[in-house]
Amino acid sequence: VTPIPFVPSLDDVHYGHVEHVSARIRRVIAENPSKYSYRGTGTYVVGQGTVAVIDPGPDLASHRDALAAALVGEKVVAIVVTHCHADHSPLAAWLAAETGAPTVAVGPHPAIELPEDGLLDDEWSDLDDADLAGADDAAVDRTDEPRETIDTAFTPDIRVADGEPVAEAPGWTLTAVHTPGHTSNHLCVAFPEERALFSGDHVMGWSTTVVSPPDGDMRAYVESLRKVQGRHDAVLWPTHGNPITEPGPFLRAYLAHRLERESQVLDSIRHGRVRVRPVVDALYVDVPRHLHRAAGRSVLAHLVKLVDDGHVEVEGGGPATLGATYRAV
Numbered sequence: 001v002t003p004i005p006f007v008p009s010l011d012d013v014h015y016g017h018v019e020h021v022s023a024r025i026r027r028v029i030a031e032n033p034s035k036y037s038y039r040g041t042g043t044y045v046v047g048q049g050t051v052a053v054i055d056p057g058p059d060l061a062s063h064r065d066a067l068a069a070a071l072v073g074e075k076v077v078a079i080v081v082t083h084c085h086a087d088h089s090p091l092a093a094w095l096a097a098e099t100g101a102p103t104v105a106v107g108p109h110p111a112i113e114l115p116e117d118g119l120l121d122d123e124w125s126d127l128d129d130a131d132l133a134g135a136d137d138a139a140v141d142r143t144d145e146p147r148e149t150i151d152t153a154f155t156p157d158i159r160v161a162d163g164e165p166v167a168e169a170p171g172w173t174l175t176a177v178h179t180p181g182h183t184s185n186h187l188c189v190a191f192p193e194e195r196a197l198f199s200g201d202h203v204m205g206w207s208t209t210v211v212s213p214p215d216g217d218m219r220a221y222v223e224s225l226r227k228v229q230g231r232h233d234a235v236l237w238p239t240h241g242n243p244i245t246e247p248g249p250f251l252r253a254y255l256a257h258r259l260e261r262e263s264q265v266l267d268s269i270r271h272g273r274v275r276v277r278p279v280v281d282a283l284y285v286d287v288p289r290h291l292h293r294a295a296g297r298s299v300l301a302h303l304v305k306l307v308d309d310g311h312v313e314v315e316g317g318g319p320a321t322l323g324a325t326y327r328a329v
């Protein structure tokens, strides 16, 4: 598959320090490194004097203290949340109480029942312990959590729809760019004064994005990538990883990677790998095994789309699940 020109890692990350990353943007990185959050959550502060905070981050005392220090003397007028995963939204409640500023997002995480879809199936049980013990990347957590944790407590004070103003002050304006896919309520935030887009987890500087059904939706995700492509921003600021300073080629590769994966999944089904696990084993040989459960969610996301598109059927009917058997149409 097409390699994505990921931006070199933040090896010099200074947790808890506020750094000026552009004329009007500061960033504080939380010390919550993991296989989903890379070196940690980057909380952005936009403006000076009157500011907006984007993705206040995880409920971590060190990060709360670092944000409090970074915001001394600032008037916070908006707390923007790209989506309510536990590494993005939990400190919003504290910051709102502290500053009186409203929280702004597309909406709370929808209440969706997660199906018992074969996660505990025997096909996956060998990935539980042995492979975690073998994981040697210090930045990888050892919980083998197949999904990002959802912050169900978060409900925004202000709901914004695509294209609506998020907040403004002299020197900066922020506008909503609804980008469903990673989650149905995922929000990117346009910052026209710097031709910048805060891209949350939709486009990240270090990795592809987890698209995990049922709330994660590959069709929506691909459409949302095209939407960002069509904007021609000069720079993308993801919540995890370094900025993407050449969005054009990056997004082309990011999108090609997904579409190629989709055709590889379809090919695998056609060649008799008719369950998710053998597809993962065939397509993710280069990916460490402790990430194979997450890869299974991603293959499932492609299968949901392929079933919707009529290229694949579920044996015996019913929805696409991790435990189902598939057949090419």
Ligand SMILES: [Zn+2]
Pocket: 083, 085, 148, 182, 201
């Ligand atoms: Zn997320």
